[in-house]
Amino acid sequence: MKPIIVIGEGGHSRVIQDIISSSRIYKIIAILDDKYSETIMVNDILFGPIAFAKELIRRMEVEFIIAIGNNATRKRIACSLTEVGGKFAVVIHPSAFVSPSVKIGEGTVVMPGSVINADANIGSHVIINSIAVVEHDNKIGDYAHISPGAILTGSVQVGEGSHVGASATVIPGKKIGKWSIIGASATVINDIPDFVTAIGLPAKIIKHLN
Secondary structure, eight states, X not given: OEEEEEEOOSHHHHHHHHHHHHHTSEEEEEEEOTTOSSOEEETXXXXXXXXXXXXXXXXXXXXXXXXXXXXXXXXXXXXXXXXTTOEEOOEEOTTOEEOTTOEEOTTOEEOTTOEEOTXXXXXXXXXXXXXXXXXXXXXXXXXXXEOTTOEEOTTOEEOTTOEEOTTOEEOTTOEEOTTOEEOTTOEEOSOXXXXXXXXXXXXXXXXXXX
């Protein structure tokens, strides 16, 4: 199995660690989180601060997965690691269905029971969470998060860093802008611009984000 380093050790990370174990493609050799001030070895896994990633990149050929749910934090760490030569895995749970025509960028995680259908294009460092449905011809921007049970029908676009909440639905052909938030169980029937929060049925903008 190929070596992988997990960045982050919260609840989201534990789910991703389970996916890695289930897939039997990668072996976790290190878990890095800033709650650690120094490195320790436990059961052949190295634990240490995120800054130690640079040293590991220097020492060996290894891939990373950023197991942090916050989209902006995930982007910041991805950019930092890329600058020092970091490479990123794609982690897909065996129970997920991913069409052979789908394109998936580096660092993306596809969680249990999710569906990604024909000709969808998934960016880098995206989270497709448990039992989410990403239908045909969707375009999902880098660092986006499609939450558990969300349904994106055909030809939907989701911009960089946007978060589609749990059980939300987006009707065909609609576009969600960059770094916007769609509330849980919302139904999107109109395009949503950049940097807003929209909730409800139908989804309406309630807040403009900085």
